Amino acid sequence: MSPVLILYYSRHGSTKRLADAIAQGVSMENVPVILRTVASLNKEDDGEAAHNALAPVVSIQELEQCSALALGSPTRFGNMAASMKHFLDSTSNLWLKGSLIDKPACVFTSSSSMHGGQESTLLSMMLPLLHHGMVLCGLPYSEPELHNTISGGSPYGVTHVANHNLAHANQLSPDEKALCIAQGKRLAKFARQLSQKDTSEI
Ligand SMILES: Cc1cc2nc3c(=O)[nH]c(=O)nc-3n(C[C@H](O)[C@H](O)[C@H](O)COP(=O)(O)O)c2cc1C
Numbered sequence: 001m002s003p004v005l006i007l008y009y010s011r012h013g014s015t016k017r018l019a020d021a022i023a024q025g026v027s028m029e030n031v032p033v034i035l036r037t038v039a040s041l042n043k044e045d046d047g048e049a050a051h052n053a054l055a056p057v058v059s060i061q062e063l064e065q066c067s068a069l070a071l072g073s074p075t076r077f078g079n080m081a082a083s084m085k086h087f088l089d090s091t092s093n094l095w096l097k098g099s100l101i102d103k104p105a106c107v108f109t110s111s112s113s114m115h116g117g118q119e120s121t122l123l124s125m126m127l128p129l130l131h132h133g134m135v136l137c138g139l140p141y142s143e144p145e146l147h148n149t150i151s152g153g154s155p156y157g158v159t160h161v162a163n164h165n166l167a168h169a170n171q172l173s174p175d176e177k178a179l180c181i182a183q184g185k186r187l188a189k190f191a192r193q194l195s196q197k198d199t200s201e202i
Contacts, residue, residue: 003032004184004191005066007058008073009084010037011045014110014162015072016054021177022070022108022158025184031191033184036062038087045083063091064099068191069134070184071125072108078117079124080109088128101133104190106183110160114151122156137190143182149175158183 004026010016019035026033036058040046063069073080094100107125111118126136138155139146145153151166151173152159158179160172172180 001032001192001195002065002067003034004068004070004188005058005062006033006035006070006072007063008035008037008055008071008108009040009081010054010072010110011074011081012162014160015074015108017172018108018110018158018160018176018180019055019070019072021172021180022072022106022184022187025181025186026188027184028181029185029188029192031067031188033188034062034066038083041083041086058087060091060094064094064097066103067195068103068187069100069105069129070108070187071105071129072110073121073125075109075111075117075121078120080121084125091128091132095132098133100129102194103134104137104187104194105129105134106137106187107157108159108180108183109157110152110162112162112164114161114163118152118159118161119154119156122154122159126156135190135194137186139179139183139186143179145175145178145182149173149179152176153179
């Protein structure tokens with residue numbers, strides 16, 4: 001089976017922590033997973049990112065061949081980072097070929113404040129994936145942490161609040177981490193099911 005691709009942009013490492021925890025969930029389903037990042041448009045970001053041992057930069061072939069996609073970006077002014085949008089804007093050949101149609105996908109983000117635009121960022125990342133024909137999967141409220149979290153986590157996708165007033169500013173809270181693992185498992189299950197199906201029957 002082709003790997004699940006976890007593709008993220010991260011400057012200070014919070015979005016990377018979400019990516020790593022989602023990968024853990026995918027692996028728990030015995031589904032192969034690869035972590036990748038996108039090139040930065042911003043020189044300032046390069047210096048910061050160098051400290052965080054980010055994943056290798058993704059290739060278009062890796063995106064084309066994935067069985068599922070988890071797409072993550074920090075919240076920047078209530079939207080995804082420009083570097084991620086720039087990468088997505090380079091995927092029109094895959095759109096023309098329909099390479100991503102019927103593949104499952106989820107989205108994730110980190111922001112510094114609780115109400116600083118996480119949900120708008122998640123929704124903004126869903127739009128290009130819907131244009132690609134991907135099948136979006138969030139998180140159901142059967143996940144208990146979705147009811148209990150006092151920081152990140154939403155039905156639209158997993159999140160982290162990196163507010164320094166919170167006890168877990170530099171790491172995921174236990175609820176955020178549990179939701180990442182649940183999201184990874186859910187994405188992996190859909191990837192397995194959809195890759196076995198003739199999607200013309202759906
Ligand atoms: C240009 C810029 C814009 C940002 N905009 C927001 C924002 O709209 N809301 C918010 O809560 N945090 C905002 N932040 C803070 C980041 O979302 C936050 O630090 C995030 O956790 C960074 O993720 P990273 O550690 O993966 O780089 C912004 C940061 C930058 C550099």
